[in-house]
Amino acid sequence: MSRSETGLLSIQDLSLSIHGLPILKNVSMDVAPGRILGVIGESGSGKSITAFSVLQLLPGGASCTGSITLSGKDILSLSEAELCGLRGRDVGMVFQEPMTALNPLKTIGDQVAETILIHERVSKAEAMVRAADALRRAELPQERFPLSRYPHELSGGQRQRVVIAMAIALRPKLLIADEPTTALDVTTQAQILDLLKRLVAEGGMGLVLISHDLAVVADLADDLVIMRQGEVVESGPAKALFGNLQHPYSRALLEASAHVPERRQEVLDLPLLQVREVVRDYTGHTHGWWGKTTQFRAVDGVSFEIRKGESLGLVGESGCGKSTLTRAILGLEEVQGGEILFDGLPVFTHHHANQIVRRRMQVVFQDPYGSFNPRWKVDRLITEPFHLLANPPKGAERDRAIAEALESVGLSAADAQKYIHEFSGGQRQRIAIARALIIKPDLIILDEAVSALDVSVRAQVLDLLADLAGRFGLTYLFISHDLSVVRSITDRVLVMKSGKIVEEGPTNTVFDRPSHPYTQQLVAAAPVLPAGIA
Amino acid sequence: MLQYFLKRLLSLGLSLVAASVVIFLALEVVPGDPASYMLGLNAQEDTLAALRQELGLGGSLFERYATWAGGLLVGDFGTSYTYRTPVAGMIADRLWVSLPLALYALVLSTLIAFPAGIWAASRRGSHADGAVMGVTQLGIAIPNFWFAMLMVLVFAINLRWFSAGGFPGWDAGFFVALKALTLPAIALALPQASILTRVMRSSLLDTLGEDFIRTARAKGLSKGQALWRHAVRNALIPVLTILGLQFSFLLAGAIIIENVFFLPGLGRLVFQSISARDLIVVESVVMLLVFAVIVVNFTVDMAYAWVDPRLRRRR
Structure with missing residues (x-):
């Protein structure tokens, strides 16, 4: 990536550790005014923590080395008071979860106006006028969405617009959006992405767009950074980079996305x-x-x-x-x-x-974390559907059924004696599939079954599902909001x-x-x- | 909001009716006839009948309930079997001790718990937090009557700042009366404040972990500003719940402390009336306490709506 003199944000060799545990290793990236930098990575790649380190909103025990420069200011050397002056005024931030990102007890007008009141000595009335303007720019006109609305009266997409209005109220130079559309429906996602794009084009603001979804970023970004396990594996202008990915991980990620x-x-x-x-x-x-x-x-x-x-x-x-x-x-x-x-x-x-x-029917749900009792071992978890049977298998027969179910999803029979926290997200979803398979059903309902998984893991689980269908003659009802996944299977x-x-x-x-x-x-x-x- | 208020009010009324029926029936089935208790073992049958009639113990179950409940509505609580004086007057005298005592203790407990809880939560894991947790643990563990006796020893007997017990009455002057209630109020407030501090602290810590606190920090609010502007009010709901429960408890449950300090409060009145089979007094005091609990719950419900706009929603 070219290091321009007019750069807005420049992160050079940023390393970060929390209580001595290294999280980021020599991360570098630049954002110029009016440009969109896409940061792509799977969970645990360090993309969000990089964003938070720009605002220095880090968990306790975190220490940074390297440099983060915003418009010539060295962020890492600023005091907490100086950082408070910078957050919200020079850098705005938009988060993943619009449902919980707003204070439920305050009106949207108050919450947007607060950004202005905290940084400028203006009257409450003037701040409210400017809040209305910020909300209008985020496409929530006052006529239809009065300032006196509370967050619970708005939909997820509308709440995300309120968060965006808060972030852009003071026309910051840089906006950081961390998975801003992951929790939203496709059509709402498209509208929010359009809005972000327009705000960048209008104000000459720089945007860092963080996402796990290659397609979301590819549509929008001028430049790209691909991260894995706290390191940047590849970066450059989006068009050139997509056409010519060098690093094996980047290519694997791309293949998995279109798998x-x-x-x-x-x-x-x-x-x-x-x-x-x-x-x-x-x-x-x-x-x-x-x-x-x-x-x-x-x-x-x-x-x-x-x-x-x-x-x-x-x-x-x-x-x-x-x-x-x-x-x-x-x-x-x-x-x-x-x-x-x-x-x-x-x-x-x-x-x-x-x-x-x-x-003869089983279901696999979205959340591989929430659908298991953490105090049960895997053998007990996956034999739960046995209560549907008149004569559930016992003893050696039961063990054989457990081993068969686990092996058919690519795990081993020995995994039956482990607890669920010992498995990764993708493995947990395999266990959920094993639980569905154990009574040999005809129909499996997959309710957003791969939506919470990283792309590479998702590709593996889709392969597994396709393979199981062929082997056991299964019928699937595949429920999803993700069109590309539905299309593939x-x-x-x-x-x-x-x-x-x-x-x-x-x-x-x-x-x-x-x-x-x-x-x-x-x-x-x-x-x-x-x-x-x- | 109006509808929420009216609905709560309706449920308040229904609860009162239900409570009065339960209390009435419970005391009906209690063994022991107040008339024979009052007249002794050798009473004549016709004397007993006359007394029963006089005490309102004759007539059918429904008639007796109607007379009692109807009397309650106009402030006529009946006549005490033992003292032969109107119950309403007896209760009113005692209430003027118990109610101020409960309020005093509640105010003290809130004044201690809110700052201590907020202070501890904002310094989570620090020595200050550890100290608050330790002290509140002790406050919950120490029996309040023992703490009360300790205070009597130190402040009344050794230092002679306060009297060791008794109540001069409000006629003696506001501050004189308040002074007499101070040691009992502190003894009552100690465990309550400890519990409330811990509830405040943990509720606030939960709230500080919420996403909207992070949003507030990203806007440029300092840690303290985010705490005061966004966290405290959100943390209040569980605290209000506990506060409501505590007030009800303080009003009725002060009996041991009233005995330690020789205070003529409601707790002592109930205790004496039960030993004397003065059922009409017991009935009335219990009804009054139930009324207080229900009204406090109603107030807490209103406070929820004041804190949380989601409850104000018209539906």
């Missing part, structure tokens, strides 16, 4: 799961004291079929009814209309899940919006030639890797 698992699976022309005109209503809040309760229709007349051996995708944004539909299919909740048949049998009989059908896809299926068809056809306006919008919003390299 398409090889699938050899025979689809039979026999329906396994039939969903017919399913309706699921929730009772909402009452209006007034003795008013009527409102009905909220989460799933509205949904019909589809999955054939034996097929992999069906279900895409849609948060709140579209995906999860409700999943619970109905698993027989966890009673539906208000229509029927769900599994191999010709209803999944729900006499107000209970039909056990005969239930044992499904035969057919359903697009869901506001409780309805708006489009259905072979995956490639739907994504290449979407016919419904909503699908078109989704496909257009999804970030893609630059053509020719994927």
Whole structure:
């Protein structure tokens, strides 16, 4: 990367350790005014801690060597008081989790105005006027979003705009955005990325955009830095770099992002799961004291079929009814209309899940951390579905089933005696798959099953799923908000919006030639890797 | 907000009715007839019947409940079996000791706990934090009657700053009366302040780990500013809950401390009435305490809404 004289932020040979444990090793990067630097890396690569070291908002026990220069000022030599003067005024920061990044007890106007009041001697009234202006620049006009709103009255995307307004209220020279869109839906993500891009173009501000998602950064960044385990493995202008990646890790990362698992699976022309005109209503809040309760229709007349051996995708944004539909299919909740048949049998009989059908379906969830009891060993964790069986295997037979399940997901039989904290995120998701496999189900519902994984791990898990489908003749219902993943592993896809299926068809056809306006919008919003390299 | 208020108010009313029924029934099934207790073993059957009638012990269960509950509404608590004086007056006298004592202790406990909790949380892991944790551990562990006796020994008997017990009444002057309540209030406040300090500290530490504190720091707020402007109010919810529980406890649970300091409070009144089978007094005092607890809970609910806009939401 060229070191320009007019550089805004320059990090040179930054090393950082926390209580003596090295976290960053000789990290260097530069940002010029009006340019966007993309920082890419998987979890644990040190990309976020690099960002926090620019603001010196580091955990206790952290010590830095090297240099961080912002507009000629040496950050590492500034006092805490000087740093407070710099944070928010010269450097703004946007975080990953918009849902928790705002104080729930203060209005959005107060929170944006606080940035101004803390740095400048102005009246509260003037600060509020300027806060309204900052919110307008973040596309939350006062007419529709009064300053008196509280964070809980806004959606995730709107809250992220408030965080952005706070960060840009004083027109800082540098904006650092740490995974600003990871927690958001695709269409919201596209809007927020557009907003960031426009703010940079308007104000000559420099932007550091940190992300695990190559496609997000590739769309936007002028320059790129790829990090791994606290080190920069490769950096340079984005276009040139993408066309000519040198480091094996960078290339592996790129390949993993665009990975398409090889699938050899025979689809039979026999329906396994039939969903017919399913309706699921929730009772909402009452209006007034003795008013009527409102009905909220989460799933509205949904019909589809999955054939034996097929992999069906279900895409849609948060709140579209995906999860409700999943619970109905698993027989966890009673539906208000229509029927769900599994191999010709209803999944729900006499107000209970039909056990005969239930044992032939399993589900794998998103969060490999939250779905395991940390005090149980792996053997007990993965044999949980045995309670669905009339005669669960015991003794040697049980051990054999455990060993078989673990080995089929690429782990060893000895892992059965370990606790869940001894495994990495990808291994935990393998254990979750083993838990689903152990009773040899016909259908596995994968509910955002790879969404929390790093790209390289995600590629491995997708390969594993493709392999297992071929070996055990499994049928998948693959639920995700991530279009590229759905595209890589499904035969057919359903697009869901506001409780309805708006489009259905072979995956490639739907994504290449979407016919419904909503699908078109989704496909257009999804970030893609630059053509020719994927 | 109005709807939230009205809903809470309705639940307050229903709780009171439910409590009165439970208290009434509980004392109905207690063995021992107050009339025969008062007249002794050799009483004539017709004398007993006459006394029962006079005490309002005749009539059906429902009639007796209606008379009692109806009386409560207009401030008529009935007549004490033993003292033959209106219960309302007896309770009012005692309440003028117990209520100020509870408030005094609560104010002391809050004045100690808030600064100590905030101070400890903002210096987590330091010697100051360790000292606060140690002292509060001790404050919870020491029985308050023992601490009360210790204070009597030091401040009343040796130093002669305070009297060892008794209550001169509010007619003796505000500060004289307040002085008499000081040692008991400190004894009551010590364990409460220790608990509240720890709740304040841990609640604040949780809040300081929240994402919005990091956002505030990124805006340019110093650690102290982020603490005061963003963390303290968010940390208040659990603290308010404990505070509400403590007030109810202080009002009713001061009986041991009242005995140590010879204070004519509600706790002592209940104790004496139970030993004398003066059920009407017990009933009335218990009802009053329940009323206090319910009103305190209502106040705490209102305080939640004042702190947290999410509860004010109209739905």
